Amino acid sequence: MSSVDTELSSLQSALASWGCFQMVNHGIEESLLDQLRQVSQLFFDLPSAEIQRYARAYDGIEGYGNDMVVIEGQRLDWMYRLFLLLTPEQNPLFWPKNPPSFNDVLQENATCLTKVLNELLKSIARSLSLPEDSFLKQFG
Numbered sequence: 775m776s777s778v779d780t781e782l783s784s785l786q787s788a789l790a791s792w793g794c795f796q797m798v799n800h801g802i803e804e805s806l807l808d809q810l811r812q813v814s815q816l817f818f819d820l821p822s823a824e825i826q827r828y829a830r831a832y833d834g835i836e837g838y839g840n841d842m843v844v845i846e847g848q849r850l851d852w853m854y855r856l857f858l859l860l861t862p863e864q865n866p867l868f869w870p871k872n873p874p875s876f877n878d879v880l881q882e883n884a885t886c887l888t889k890v891l892n893e894l895l896k897s898i899a900r901s902l903s904l905p906e907d908s909f910l911k912q913f914g
Contacts, residue, residue: 892910
C-alpha cells in the first residue's frame with residue numbers, strides 16, 4: 775500500500791469512526807500563522823471606539839461582538855470575537871483598516887486555506903472511492 779493510500783485510509787477511518795480529525799503538516803507556513811496572530815492581537819489592542827466601528831448588526835453574524843441569543847435559555851459564551859466571512863465574498867464594512875496589514879495577511883491566509891480545503895475535499899472524495907471533484911462541485 776502506498777503512503778497516499780495509507781493516508782486516504784486513515785482519513786476515511788477518522789471520518790467514519792469519529793466524524794472529525796486534526797490536520798497537521800497542511801502546508802500553511804508558520805510565519806503566516808504568526809503574522810495572523812500578530813495582526814489579530816493588534817486589532818484587539820485598539821481602543822474600544824475603533825473596534826466598535828466593526829460591530830456586527832443585531833441580526834448579523836459578521837463583525838465584532840459576542841454570541842447572538844438565538845433561543846431562550848441559551849448558554850452564552852461572552853467571548854468577544856471578530857467574525858469575518860472569507861468566501862464566497864467578503865463584506866468590506868467589517869474588515870478592519872487598522873492595523874494596516876490586517877487585510878493583506880487575512881487575504882493571504884484565506885488563499886492558503888482555500889488551497890488546503892480544495893485538496894482536503896478531493897482527498898475525502900478519493901477516500902470514499904468517489905470522483906475527485908465530487909465535493910468540490912458542492913462546496914469548493
